[in-house]
Amino acid sequence: MRFFWQKGRVTVAVEAFNSEGGLENREIEGKTQGQIIRARFFRHRGAMISMFLLFAIAVFVFSSVGTNLFGISIPGWWKWKITDMPDLNQCRAGIVGCPTLSVVPKFLGGAGIHLGQHPFGQDDIGHDYFALVMRGAQRSILIMLILGTVAGFIGTVVGAISGYFRGFIDGALMRLVDFILIIPFLIPAAVIGYKFGNLGVVNLALFLGIFYWTGLARLVRGEFLSLREREFVDAARVAGAGNRRIIFKHILPNAAGIIIVNVTLLMSSAILLESALSFLGFGVVAPDVSLGLLISEYQDSFTTRPWLFWWPGLFIIVITLTVNFIGDGLRDAFDPRQRRRLGRKEREESQKAILSHQVSAEG
Amino acid sequence: MFAYISRRIGISLAILFGSSFLVYNLEAYSGDPLQDLRTSTSPSAKTLLHDLIRTLHLNIPAPARYFIWLKGVLKVFTGHIDLGVNRQGTSIPTELSVAVPTTIRLVIAATVLAIVLGIAIGIISALRQYSRFDYAMILVSFFLFSLPIFWVAVLLKQFLAISFNNFLSNGHIGFGFIVVMSIAAGFFWAGVISGTRKRVIQIFFGVGIANAILLWTLSVTKWFTHPRLGIEGVFIFGLAIAYAMTQLSTGLENKASFKAALSMAIVGTILYFPAEHILHAHGSFLMLFIFAVVTFGVGVINGRLWAKVDRAPIVRTSVLTAFFVAFVIFIDELMHNWIHYVNTDAVNGRPIPTLGQSNNQIQPGHFWYTIIDDLTHLLLPTVALTLISFASYVRYSRGSMLEVLNQDYIRTARAKGLTERTIIMRHAFRNTLIPITTIIVLDFAAIIGGAIITETVFGWTGMGKLFVQAIENFDENLLMATFLITSLLTLLANLLADLLYSVLDPRIRVGGN
Numbered sequence: 001m002r003f004f005w006q007k008g009r010v011t012v013a014v015e016a017f018n019s020e021g022g023l024e025n026r027e028i029e030g031k032t033q034g035q036i037i038r039a040r041f042f043r044h045r046g047a048m049i050s051m052f053l054l055f056a057i058a059v060f061v062f063s064s065v066g067t068n069l070f071g072i073s074i075p076g077w078w079k080w081k082i083t084d085m086p087d088l089n090q091c092r093a094g095i096v097g098c099p100t101l102s103v104v105p106k107f108l109g110g111a112g113i114h115l116g117q118h119p120f121g122q123d124d125i126g127h128d129y130f131a132l133v134m135r136g137a138q139r140s141i142l143i144m145l146i147l148g149t150v151a152g153f154i155g156t157v158v159g160a161i162s163g164y165f166r167g168f169i170d171g172a173l174m175r176l177v178d179f180i181l182i183i184p185f186l187i188p189a190a191v192i193g194y195k196f197g198n199l200g201v202v203n204l205a206l207f208l209g210i211f212y213w214t215g216l217a218r219l220v221r222g223e224f225l226s227l228r229e230r231e232f233v234d235a236a237r238v239a240g241a242g243n244r245r246i247i248f249k250h251i252l253p254n255a256a257g258i259i260i261v262n263v264t265l266l267m268s269s270a271i272l273l274e275s276a277l278s279f280l281g282f283g284v285v286a287p288d289v290s291l292g293l294l295i296s297e298y299q300d301s302f303t304t305r306p307w308l309f310w311w312p313g314l315f316i317i318v319i320t321l322t323v324n325f326i327g328d329g330l331r332d333a334f335d336p337r338q339r340r341r342l343g344r345k346e347r348e349e350s351q352k353a354i355l356s357h358q359v360s361a362e363g
Numbered sequence: 364m365f366a367y368i369s370r371r372i373g374i375s376l377a378i379l380f381g382s383s384f385l386v387y388n389l390e391a392y393s394g395d396p397l398q399d400l401r402t403s404t405s406p407s408a409k410t411l412l413h414d415l416i417r418t419l420h421l422n423i424p425a426p427a428r429y430f431i432w433l434k435g436v437l438k439v440f441t442g443h444i445d446l447g448v449n450r451q452g453t454s455i456p457t458e459l460s461v462a463v464p465t466t467i468r469l470v471i472a473a474t475v476l477a478i479v480l481g482i483a484i485g486i487i488s489a490l491r492q493y494s495r496f497d498y499a500m501i502l503v504s505f506f507l508f509s510l511p512i513f514w515v516a517v518l519l520k521q522f523l524a525i526s527f528n529n530f531l532s533n534g535h536i537g538f539g540f541i542v543v544m545s546i547a548a549g550f551f552w553a554g555v556i557s558g559t560r561k562r563v564i565q566i567f568f569g570v571g572i573a574n575a576i577l578l579w580t581l582s583v584t585k586w587f588t589h590p591r592l593g594i595e596g597v598f599i600f601g602l603a604i605a606y607a608m609t610q611l612s613t614g615l616e617n618k619a620s621f622k623a624a625l626s627m628a629i630v631g632t633i634l635y636f637p638a639e640h641i642l643h644a645h646g647s648f649l650m651l652f653i654f655a656v657v658t659f660g661v662g663v664i665n666g667r668l669w670a671k672v673d674r675a676p677i678v679r680t681s682v683l684t685a686f687f688v689a690f691v692i693f694i695d696e697l698m699h700n701w702i703h704y705v706n707t708d709a710v711n712g713r714p715i716p717t718l719g720q721s722n723n724q725i726q727p728g729h730f731w732y733t734i735i736d737d738l739t740h741l742l743l744p745t746v747a748l749t750l751i752s753f754a755s756y757v758r759y760s761r762g763s764m765l766e767v768l769n770q771d772y773i774r775t776a777r778a779k780g781l782t783e784r785t786i787i788m789r790h791a792f793r794n795t796l797i798p799i800t801t802i803i804v805l806d807f808a809a810i811i812g813g814a815i816i817t818e819t820v821f822g823w824t825g826m827g828k829l830f831v832q833a834i835e836n837f838d839e840n841l842l843m844a845t846f847l848i849t850s851l852l853t854l855l856a857n858l859l860a861d862l863l864y865s866v867l868d869p870r871i872r873v874g875g876n
Binding site: 175178179180181182183184186187188190191193194268272275276279280281282292295296299302303309313316317320321324325328 | 374375377378379381382385386389390392393394505506508509510511512513514517520521525815816819820830831834835837842846849850853854857
């Protein structure tokens with residue numbers, strides 16, 4: 001950490017005469033690494049918007065139809081549960097279960113802003129589609145978090161051990177990575193699906209996580225391989241630090257960037273993986289609900305009842321997109337080479353500063 | 364080098380052994396393949412059950428049964444591999460010999476398109492870093508990155524197939540569509556070319572208005588229902604191709620090269636009628652091959668005629684131009700047959716299918732109909748696959764290009780006074796391709812293992828379909844065969860990627876320390 005920081009200071013010193021460097025110098029002076037990264041992340045507009053959006057979606061989704069996690073059940077504020085089966089709405093000739101959501105206000109010729117009984121419509125047998133989509137989105141978020149945690153943990157540990165100790169352990173672990181890498185996901189998923197019936201999303205996510213850490217392990221290993229040769233590791237060793245302390249206190253904080261970024265990206269791909277598996281019938285199975293499952297059920301009704309198809313897809317895309325943007329913001333924040341593009345005003349300001357500096361140097 | 368490769372192959376085989384053992388047992392553990400027969404009340408169920416147990420050795424426990432299967436696979440060294448039979452009793456190689464070509468046909472166009480478009484856009488985006496175009500492309504690639512392919516597939520079926528077929532019944536383009544498309548085109552090209560604010564506005568309006576006029580003309584002349592390029596189209600495209608190829612390959616300063624490309628375009632236009640006639644009368648793959656050889660020959664001769672010194676780049680430009688002009692002629696020939704194809708009974712005016720890999724009512728003898736039929740069936744899955752993998756290529760090539768542009772040798776090249784074109788095409792672009800090449804190799808291997816979802820959604824029976832079928836029916840031998848092919852390809856691709864990396868970038872040595 002400390003050396004990293006000092007290296008930063010050296011480059012800043014060299015670039016003090018160049019316009020952008022001068023400004024950057026002012027920005028990072030007297031701040032810790034964490035503060036700089038946080039400041040950079042907060043400046044990434046896409047990532048910030050995405051973070052608030054994702055948070056809002058998560059709160060909305062979990063509070064609306066309630067949730068039942070590890071035996072604690074929280075009721076939701078939405079009037080229908082996913083098991084309720086009210087009568088089907090007859091709306092147009094031959095089409096049932098239309099959405100009652102309306103967003104076009106009356107003065108624009110619409111039906112006014114209101115939710116109605118079933119804002120997202122109803123499915124084939126009358127279930128409220130809003131409740132189903134909310135439950136599906138809950139599943140997606142839950143799977144994303146569990147899978148990300150499991151895969152992130154295994155990947156980091158394996159990568160760290162492999163990169164730090166090298167030699168035989170490294171060889172063995174990397175062969176294990178190769179080994180898992182060539183086993184297609186559908187096979188473990190099918191085993192859970194068929195053998196254990198539906199053990200629920202938590203187990204599905206855990207099981208998939210066990211097969212999903214390989215890419216991360218390789219990246220972390222590469223990072224550890226290069227970090228362990230740095231001077232601050234030697235310094236720590238000379239000072240008498242043991243392996244555990246060096247790994248956790250000295251190397252891991254420096255590799256945190258690459259881990260956080262890649263776990264985020266891994267989470268976004270986990271949502272797509274889950275929905276794809278459910279779509280094929282190997283992921284979340286009925287009677288449980290998942291966004292991929294909803295799309296797969298109603299893909300043929302697109303011409304007559306498109307809303308059954310739009311809503312789950314919309315939620316998959318928005319959740320994945322926001323997670324991706326957060327990952328991108330984190331990547332920019334952690335990348336020391338990343339230079340921000342200066343606005344025109346800032347550029348003029350720094351130009352002025354350099355001019356006055358030169359004038360005072362000449363004078 | 365040899366020691367390195369043989370060690371890698373040895374390790375790969377060990378991994379293959381371990382993972383195939385695991386997969387075999389997982390599959391055996393996942394369910395009972397005889398479930399449906401055991402519960403069946405049909406009188407023949409009992410004999411079927413016994414037959415199945417005998418042919419598939421189901422009375423032997425899975426870990427031991429694996430070695431029977433392995434013995435069959437190892438017979439590959441004696442020349443006749445034995446992968447067993449599937450549950451219906453068909454031999455596995457027969458199944459694979461149908462599925463593998465199907466999958467390759469499905470993924471090759473999509474992968475190539477995604478690579479070419481992705482790299483092009485990624486590099487332009489890197490060259491215009493932090494411009495509006497760059498931001499827009501980042502946004503688009505993020506968006507595509509977040510799309511579930513099965514969702515895209517359903518949308519494509521609706522809008523690209525059903526709506527387009529409806530549109531083809533009269534070929535009239537709506538006013539709103541023309542306006543939206545023109546604005547989009549204006550934005551795109553203004554972003555790509557960029558420059559001062561005044562220039563950007565000029566480009567925006569220029570491209571937008573040209574686009575609107577073009578679409579309107581096409582709509583009024585019913586071009587979409589009766590598409591054709593004709594000799595004038597070939598000539599115009601030929602000139603544009605000559606310009607673009609010279610620009611990319613040697614730069615316009617090389618007068619001989621530009622002249623060679625232009626003369627190639629004119630030669631192509633002159634040869635339009637004979638080429639079209641021969642292709643139309645004797646359409647076959649052999650004829651296409653001869654056509655390609657002739658194109659190459661004409662390109663080389665033409666290039667050599669114009670080149671006095673420094674022949675290679677001029678011949679290269681000429682050959683590239685020749686191929687693209689020949690491709691335009693080929694497209695024109697397809698268009699000639701299009702309207703007849705659309706009006707056949709089998710197609711009945713709705714040429715873009717939503718399902719399947721070919722229309723078996725098309726008369727098999729007609730070469731051009733078969734080609735058009737294959738292409739139309741490929742359209743939707745290709746677009747879906749391209750959209751999905753395009754995004755990652757944009758991101759990789761953008762990142763890679765930015766990395767290269769920051770290198771010292773680019774600064775040196777600039778300091779030497781080389782033109783921007785030379786710096787980008789010769790110094791930056793080639794180095795950008797090094798990391799991308801290895802990604803391409805790995806991607807290809809992964810995708811041949813089955814574009815599982817694409818195949819399911821569009822009803823193709825390739826590797827992915829076989830794989831899903833094997834899992835659903837607990838068909839052990841079928842599953843193992845698909846697994847074997849996928850994993851072998853992955854391992855080979857990994858090895859190839861590492862070797863390629865060291866060939867392309869001499870600083871990296873494989874096997875050494």
